[in-house]
Amino acid sequence: MSSPPRIVWFRRDLRVADHRPLAAACAAGPVVCVWVCDPTLLAKRHHQSPQRRAFLRAGLESLNEELLARGGRLIVRAGDPAKVLVALARETGASAVDWYAEVSPYGVDRDRRVTHALAENGIDAQQWGLDLIAQPTQIPGPKDQGYQVFTPFSRKWMECEIPAHLPAPARIASVECDSDGLDLLGNDPSPLPAGPDAARAVLVHFIADGHADRYHEMRNTMSVDGTSQLSAYLRFGMCSPSQIGRALGLPGALSEGRAAFWRQICWREFYQHHMARNPYVAGHAFKPAFRDIVWSGTHEDLTAWQHGRTGYPIVDAGMRQLRAEGWMHNRTRMITASFLVKDLAIDWRVGETIFMHHLIDGDPANNNGGWQWTAGTGTDASPYYRIFNPVLQSKRFDPEGDYIRRWVPELNRVPASMIHEPWHMTEDQQAASACILGLDYPWPIVDHADRRDLILETYRVAERLTLRDTPSDTDQATDNP
Numbered sequence: 001m002s003s004p005p006r007i008v009w010f011r012r013d014l015r016v017a018d019h020r021p022l023a024a025a026c027a028a029g030p031v032v033c034v035w036v037c038d039p040t041l042l043a044k045r046h047h048q049s050p051q052r053r054a055f056l057r058a059g060l061e062s063l064n065e066e067l068l069a070r071g072g073r074l075i076v077r078a079g080d081p082a083k084v085l086v087a088l089a090r091e092t093g094a095s096a097v098d099w100y101a102e103v104s105p106y107g108v109d110r111d112r113r114v115t116h117a118l119a120e121n122g123i124d125a126q127q128w129g130l131d132l133i134a135q136p137t138q139i140p141g142p143k144d145q146g147y148q149v150f151t152p153f154s155r156k157w158m159e160c161e162i163p164a165h166l167p168a169p170a171r172i173a174s175v176e177c178d179s180d181g182l183d184l185l186g187n188d189p190s191p192l193p194a195g196p197d198a199a200r201a202v203l204v205h206f207i208a209d210g211h212a213d214r215y216h217e218m219r220n221t222m223s224v225d226g227t228s229q230l231s232a233y234l235r236f237g238m239c240s241p242s243q244i245g246r247a248l249g250l251p252g253a254l255s256e257g258r259a260a261f262w263r264q265i266c267w268r269e270f271y272q273h274h275m276a277r278n279p280y281v282a283g284h285a286f287k288p289a290f291r292d293i294v295w296s297g298t299h300e301d302l303t304a305w306q307h308g309r310t311g312y313p314i315v316d317a318g319m320r321q322l323r324a325e326g327w328m329h330n331r332t333r334m335i336t337a338s339f340l341v342k343d344l345a346i347d348w349r350v351g352e353t354i355f356m357h358h359l360i361d362g363d364p365a366n367n368n369g370g371w372q373w374t375a376g377t378g379t380d381a382s383p384y385y386r387i388f389n390p391v392l393q394s395k396r397f398d399p400e401g402d403y404i405r406r407w408v409p410e411l412n413r414v415p416a417s418m419i420h421e422p423w424h425m426t427e428d429q430q431a432a433s434a435c436i437l438g439l440d441y442p443w444p445i446v447d448h449a450d451r452r453d454l455i456l457e458t459y460r461v462a463e464r465l466t467l468r469d470t471p472s473d474t475d476q477a478t479d480n481p
């Protein structure tokens with residue numbers, strides 16, 4: 001007698017190679033591959049990005065093609081996953097459901113409910129670990145509480161073995177059943193080619209064309225193609241971190257550029273572990289002292305920031321790139337986030353939500369980690385008074401203003417010497433550059449120096465202690481993600 005089918009529940013692991021639950025289920029017998037369209041999740045404020053939904057939809061279509069090529073098929077069902085999976089198991093006679101774990105509080109809670117519902121119906125729930133290089137249990141940290149800062153975590157992480165390659169199942173014995181469509185995700189065209197083949201092409205371009213070896217030199221220059229652009233693919237598991245590690249040449253010695261790039265993959269895992277261990281960070285400052293900050297920013301300033309009209313060219317360029325491409329360079333993510341929190345005194349959670357609305361790679365743990373790091377409320381070894389100076393950052397990382405000109409065309413003819421702070425242009429210079437301040441491009445909505453003092457006082461009040469050192473602006477962060 002053949003064994004009963006197993007259900008493989010895909011979530012953010014949209015690939016067939018290097019997929020442990022799928023490989024194990026296929027080895028055991030027939031398999032039902034399912035993706036559950038969960039209306040409760042889709043209604044959440046962090047899950048409404050049109051661009052991300054379109055990319056997800058294209059990724060699911062690509063996954064279906066990969067499964068069809070092997071004799072399988074992706075079944076789509078809409079509804080509460082706990083009910084849908086129990087019903088699907090009854091319908092197909094499946095004895096078990098396999099899935100990779102997740103770290104977001106909603107995901108963890110949902111999976112607990114699903115496990116319970118399956119158990120009540122005599123169905124085995126097989127939750128695999130996180131789809132990462134290392135599981136939190138492998139990096140327990142002091143007193144089994146993980147690490148609160150990156151560097152010690154990274155030392156331990158770098159020692160972890162990269163999971164061995166698992167080829168895609170050659171053949172999937174599937175089970176006949178009906179499938180719903182993907183209409184709940186909308187019908188917009190995907191902003192990027194989706195799926196493992198597309199991810200592989202991006203990775204090959206990054207490594208074979210030498211970008212990975214130059215990563216340490218180029219990763220902060222916003223105007224060049226110096227980073228991998230793999231984030232959306234990692235977000236949905238169209239490629240896995242272990243595939244990336246092997247492609248870089250691990251285990252083995254890495255060039256300086258490749259090692260710097262691998263360190264960024266480590267940042268990703270750091271934030272995933274951090275949220276898994278501290279789920280309350282989704283919604284609250286990690287550092288208790290900063291949970292009750294009184295934010296004084298205005299709606300008007302928020303709107304200017306959102307639309308790239310702050311009068312600070314580097315901030316405006318970043319925000320316009322985000323809206324246009326659904327992606328923003330890491331350096332400008334830090335600069336724009338710092339500006340919202342430290343210059344405009346607006347709650348980091350507002351910015352976190354706006355980023356989630358636009359980013360194709362929008363990821364609860366990475367985005368939260370990035371925002372809290374920048375706001376000084378999270379896992380940062382440096383104190384809150386490290387404030388990004390938008391002008392120094394701009395001069396340092398976009399010296400010729402090429403990135404600014406790409407996204408803020410009003411400043412196209414402004415010379416590099418003035419482009420970082422156009423408000424210093426004389427009337428003649430404005431006329432010569434075809435950029436009249438207040439008309440073609442806004443005056444700065446705030447004065448950075450004044451705002452810096454204001455926000456430091458706000459944090460100081462929240463922390464209820466006097467600073468020991470004299471705060472200073474910085475154009476370079478330590479332990480920089």
Ligand SMILES: Cc1cc2nc3c(=O)[nH]c(=O)nc-3n(C[C@H](O)[C@H](O)[C@H](O)COP(=O)(O)OP(=O)(O)OC[C@H]3O[C@@H](n4cnc5c(N)ncnc54)[C@H](O)[C@@H]3O)c2cc1C
Binds near residue numbers: 228234337367374
């Ligand atoms: C305020 C803020 C919000 C962010 N929100 C997100 C988000 O929602 N989703 C997201 O994937 N990244 C986020 N990041 C991290 C980082 O900006 C992006 O991962 C990176 O810009 C993606 O481009 P890339 O793939 O070319 O990166 P690369 O530089 O090529 O890095 C390779 C991969 O490493 C990971 N990575 C790189 N830097 C970081 C980092 N600082 N933290 C965590 N992972 C990192 C990403 O998966 C990335 O694809 C955020 C950073 C900040 C400061």
